[in-house]
Amino acid sequence: MGTEILSIKDKSLFLWNDSLKINDYIIANYYVETSLDPEFTAIAIAMEQSATTTLLKGFKKFNLSDSTARVISVEVMGESEEIILPQYRLKTAVYTGNYKDKGFYNCLIKIAFPIANFERSLTNLWNAVGGEITRMGFINTTRIIDIDFPENYLENFKGPLYGIKGIRDRFKIEKRPIFVRSTRPAVGLKTKEMVEIARRVLRGGFDGVKDDELTVDNSISSFKERVKKMVDMIKRVEDDTGEKKFYIANIIDDPIKTLKLAEIAVKAGVDGLLIAPAIQGLGMVREISKLTGLPVLSHNSWVEFLTRHPKFGVKENVWLKIQRISGADMIMLPGNFATEFIDRELEIECLSACFSKLGKIFPSFPVLAGGKTPEGLRDYLKRIGSGDFILIAATAVDSHPDGIEEGARRFREAWKEMEKGK
Amino acid sequence: MGTEILSIKDKSLFLWNDSLKINDYIIANYYVETSLDPEFTAIAIAMEQSATTTLLKGFKKFNLSDSTARVISVEVMGESEEIILPQYRLKTAVYTGNYKDKGFYNCLIKIAFPIANFERSLTNLWNAVGGEITRMGFINTTRIIDIDFPENYLENFKGPLYGIKGIRDRFKIEKRPIFVRSTRPAVGLKTKEMVEIARRVLRGGFDGVKDDELTVDNSISSFKERVKKMVDMIKRVEDDTGEKKFYIANIIDDPIKTLKLAEIAVKAGVDGLLIAPAIQGLGMVREISKLTGLPVLSHNSWVEFLTRHPKFGVKENVWLKIQRISGADMIMLPGNFATEFIDRELEIECLSACFSKLGKIFPSFPVLAGGKTPEGLRDYLKRIGSGDFILIAATAVDSHPDGIEEGARRFREAWKEMEKGK
CATH class of the missing domain: 3.20.20.110 (Ribulose bisphosphate carboxylase, large subunit, C-terminal domain)
Structure with a gap:
């Protein structure tokens, strides 16, 4: 299949915009080393960890705008050459970006995940922020370095009883x-x-x-x-x-x-x-x-x-x-x-x-x-x-x-x- | 505290011997990089992942021989210098062995874990073979590369229904x-x-x-x-x-x-x-x-x-x-x-x-x-x-x-x- 078919469509669905309500999201902060273009990598993570696909031929446009994870920021900190995780490529949309000739971009990536995708389930929250990120072959390593929760979301949790x-x-x-x-x-x-x-x-x-x-x-x-x-x-x-x-x-x-x-x-x-x-x-x-x-x-x-x-x-x-x-x-x-x-x-x-x-x-x-x-x-x-x-x-x-x-x-x-x- | 007090006593409790029944154990195979003497490392893993302590002043000898994990073999494959996990040392018995001047021994270690320590619980089995191994500061990395189960133990598990x-x-x-x-x-x-x-x-x-x-x-x-x-x-x-x-x-x-x-x-x-x-x-x-x-x-x-x-x-x-x-x-x-x-x-x-x-x-x-x-x-x-x-x-x-x-x-x-x- 050609790159055109496979490339990420509707990129804007995976990018933060100020019409969205910040209290409807938790924000995960990642350290990521990637052989793909950093912005593309961030979008790929947001995509794989939420809608994955957005359009299907023969169907009306789906209303996904409240359900997609959204990239808030991508900051390139440097580059590295050491291979930490074995690399591989698959034939899906997220692999269609531009690859670095050699080595990896080291980035800080912030992604907002809609609370609607896991609601009060910590298991599903954990699945949303981490589930298949390390299954992406262009990621050399990733570490979740912080997660921010809006106060309204925290009200769903009693926390420690004592x-x-x-x-x-x-x-x-x-x-x-x-x-x-x-x-x-x-x-x-x-x-x-x-x-x-x-x-x-x-x-x-x-x-x-x-x-x-x-x-x-x-x-x-x-x-x-x-x-x-x-x-x-x-x-x-x-x-x-x-x-x-x-x-x-x-x-x-x-x-x-x-x-x-x-x-x-x-x-x-x-x-x-x-x-x-x-x-x-x-x-x-x-x-x-x-x-x-x-x-x-x-x-x-x-x-x-x-x-x-x-x-x-x-x-x-x-x-x-x-x-x-x-x-x-x-x-x-x-x-x-x-x-x-x-x-x-x-x-x-x-x-x-x-x-x-x-x-x-x-x-x-x-x-x-x-x-x-x-x-x-x-x-x-x-x-x-x-x-x-x-x-x-x-x-x-x-x-x-x-x-x-x-x-x-x-x-x-x-x-x-x-x-x-x- | 002196090394004498802290050093591993009753080492033989953590070593395999042929009077033991192999069907009472599962065997975990590890790749381990360690800054400590390889045999000592293997005993330390067996010890930390089973009895931890064997003797207490003021108590009769405990009968632990059916409950301790046992080192079956240690094979040194080579050496390496790259730090994978940050190293640290604590004041417990398992840290009292001889350290390598620089870098790590790369070893294959086989350890037998008594089925009595987890019986039919997969959660507890997993806890036994892996629970705190990466919490040992001298381990540079470890990977569980195989686990062997005796047939009699497998009979506790229905496995896939279909x-x-x-x-x-x-x-x-x-x-x-x-x-x-x-x-x-x-x-x-x-x-x-x-x-x-x-x-x-x-x-x-x-x-x-x-x-x-x-x-x-x-x-x-x-x-x-x-x-x-x-x-x-x-x-x-x-x-x-x-x-x-x-x-x-x-x-x-x-x-x-x-x-x-x-x-x-x-x-x-x-x-x-x-x-x-x-x-x-x-x-x-x-x-x-x-x-x-x-x-x-x-x-x-x-x-x-x-x-x-x-x-x-x-x-x-x-x-x-x-x-x-x-x-x-x-x-x-x-x-x-x-x-x-x-x-x-x-x-x-x-x-x-x-x-x-x-x-x-x-x-x-x-x-x-x-x-x-x-x-x-x-x-x-x-x-x-x-x-x-x-x-x-x-x-x-x-x-x-x-x-x-x-x-x-x-x-x-x-x-x-x-x-x-x-």
Whole structure:
């Protein structure tokens, strides 16, 4: 087929114009490397991620103007030669633009997506902004670096049921960071062992315990028995210590099973639930939060496959923002957060995704994990700007020479010492 | 803390030995680039993706030997210097090995994961083999290049309800490829327009139509009305043409909504359902297939973010195999399949994932899409080795100078001409 037939018609349908209402759209910001003309690439993305086709012979003109994604801006930042994704060409309209002789244009592209195309569905929103972009053979890489939502759209989302203030009220912890340990060993423990390990850590002064994301419902430790015994233990430790304690249960599983586990967990009286949206679907946190009324922790399983490549996938703050909108009261931060290896700018963007004003949606608790120590508390506090974070610690607790109860106590003491030393 | 405390203890728990039963494990094969000693890296992966910790002071030795992931082999293929993922180091045991002075070891690593850690849950299986591997700061990149399942484990999975033979019986199509068009324009159409477009394409000789993955349940076209009218139209065209026709409805949405849409679709009498597992969760195809008894098409939304980078993520055939096990009767092939830009070896691996013996699990129909033409049929046939494929075509249908009915007819004619010309 000739280029004429294949070329993009009705380009104006895919370009922003000022007669459109900005509140009817969300705006996705992409970093894109492309071997095609940058403006053509942007239109191709808008087209493939909305109408795809606009005209059909033998049909009256369709009324698509409220449904097409629209390019707002294209900024060429530079050029590059390194191939990141294997290139290919297909015989469709979007491949008919002018190709660069060699290498790629590096661009920032802003595209507006009509809310009508996904309405209140986060799954469909995610499909609209990303679904098949990396299936376009001329794209060398793309990274979603931000998504802007109009306030009226955010009103469709309850967001975190509790947020930072609500979690603090519920868990009765003022100002300071919240200390949590994940079940370790994460697999193979009998329920009795898990309960005893958790009990000691809580007695030492930790506020909560959570199932590891790999601690499943299996024949070694059935979920039903586990949640019951953990909740019983929590009550006993609360009586012993006079402090509120909490337990977050892992309900990561196939969808119907997750709904069943959630029901069991609610009946048992757990304090929160663990979900892994990157493998359970973008909509799961919201559904579970709505169904159970419990705080939800959004775990990072498979998330770094999307976020860790600096030019590919989804920028960390975008993932965090989507988690917050979906209703995660607590969200795992990137693995390099609060280390010397992360750019301060990215740390700030991550915190902003959790804390900044986002319609009426509550802020989410950022969750720090991975080799965190009592000695590091001053640094974490400085980076985060307040005690509004959850710290999941295992290594430093578990390796304390006097045992895990002392290991846990050391975190609380270190915090007190730091406060006094201020 | 000193290295002694942090270093990996009980290494033997994370190494394969011949007293273990191979049928109690699945085996994941990784390509890994790492700045740490290769064997140490492999043990670190096995450890982080199973027990994490093995010993706790003040506790008797835990019985973890049936629950730990086990390194089967580590093969160093070479070295590289290019940084793919930003590196970082944390203060946990897995970071305590010997680092390479500069650059990375490129390795093939085989790890056995105990079935006990996820049992029949595909979501938890996926979490076990991939969950936090890219959260390890010394890993420069990793790609899951294969997963082997013992036959006894596969018996937990029904797989595709119909498979190739079942789909052919159901859709009454012998031997030849199955021709399908997706709704285009994909957004903004009224139901009436969709129905009329689909009707013409089916009259032209296409076997089926499907909703586009972006065609949602919204105020422009409600799902309930759409599926009813599409099914009515299918019946009329069947009466007119004397050929069986089919309609696949898009139920991609947030989880509870997807279950509701599935119910509506079943009641309306649709012929199949469209699911996007990469954004809806790995378990969704299986649940929907079980709940509805309908054929399921596994769509590629967001899949290329996982599969297209040649050294990062998940190899295409692994994704296809997981889809087949999860019950997808039809699975989208990679975007560069059947082009001059794909390695033949990868094509064969993709086909093998769909067709090869896999316990008692039926083969899945591979789905070719993206700029496919009538003229290309001979090439597709040659590459796939038989007519056992579904071809989704839009551009070549839509751009036919005599309209879409003729555009569709051209595919059937081209197939007949090709058969005669054999």
